[in-house]
Amino acid sequence: MSHIALVTLVVRDYDEALAFYTDALGFELVEDTDRGDGSRWVVVRPRGPTGTGLLLARAKDGAQEAAVGAQTGGRVGFFLYTEDFAGDHERMRAAGVRFLEEPRHETYGSVAVFEDLYGNRWDLLQPA
Numbered sequence: 001m002s003h004i005a006l007v008t009l010v011v012r013d014y015d016e017a018l019a020f021y022t023d024a025l026g027f028e029l030v031e032d033t034d035r036g037d038g039s040r041w042v043v044v045r046p047r048g049p050t051g052t053g054l055l056l057a058r059a060k061d062g063a064q065e066a067a068v069g070a071q072t073g074g075r076v077g078f079f080l081y082t083e084d085f086a087g088d089h090e091r092m093r094a095a096g097v098r099f100l101e102e103p104r105h106e107t108y109g110s111v112a113v114f115e116d117l118y119g120n121r122w123d124l125l126q127p128a
Contacts (some may be wrong), residue, residue: 006043006055010067010106012118014040017056024078024095026088027054046080069118076113078122085110085126092124098126 011017014032021027021044028057030043030053039060045053059065071077082088089112100121103112109127116122 002051006053008055008057009120010059010064010071011056012059012065012068013054014042014058016117018042018044021054022058024092024097024117026091069116069120071120074121076121076123078120078125080122082124082126084101085124089124 009017018032022029027044027045028047030045032043033041035041039058042056043053044056045051055061059068077114085103089099092114093099098115100113100115103110107128109125111123111125114122114124
């Protein structure tokens with residue numbers, strides 16, 4: 001096994017999630033295929049030659065709806081690496097991304113926690 005290709009992120013609505021990840025975060029749309037049963041196979045990922053993609057999966061029942069925005073129990077569950085922390089931080093703030101803290105400069109790099117449109121917590125991180 002060489003890498004994790006996809007991680008599922010349960011979302012409320014395909015189109016609002018797709019807009020957030022492509023417009024606010026700058027991800028690229030890899031695939032958006034109608035599965036014929038009202039569901040879609042929607043994959044986004046950070047721009048670049050490689051990386052793990054997010055499968056945006058619309059919640060199908062009450063248990064899945066309850067997990068939207070709380071898939072990691074309120075902890076940071078996703079780590080978005082960057083080579084331009086200051087530039088990406090400013091671009092994301094301008095696009096309406098909600099940061100929960102001011103940028104910090106730690107021994108391991110520059111970091112700031114932000115929330116996606118559902119409240120899932122992410123680190124924007126430029127390793128030292």
